[in-house]
Amino acid sequence: MPISPEEIEYLLSDHPHVAEVAVVAYPDPVMGEKVCAVIVLREGQQITLEAKRRFLQGKDIAAYKLPEKLVIVEQVPRNPVGKILKSELRQQMRAAAAIAPFNGAPDGR
16 A cells, blocks of 8 residues: 655654654565654654654554654755755665665664
8 A cells, every 4th residue: 555655754743852754665575665764853852663653653544654664863865955855865775774684673773
């Protein structure tokens, strides 16, 4: 089933610990792709994959749309006019999967 990254981004942007969020696909050997949330946290905040999933479940999001990987970054890549470069994030996810395939750990490491 198709997943709208914008829907997940919109819901996650309401989380009080999240400053910015981008949702991208990452490679999965079984499903082809799965959902990854790339998050910039507000200063002094933390978030776990499980807390993020519970937050989204509280927003009545379908279970298949829940991100299965969480990546915390200091900043997201942007083009000169400020648009998030999701293609660069997807490329980073593919490169990370090629180096160390996702092992199912809750934090995506």
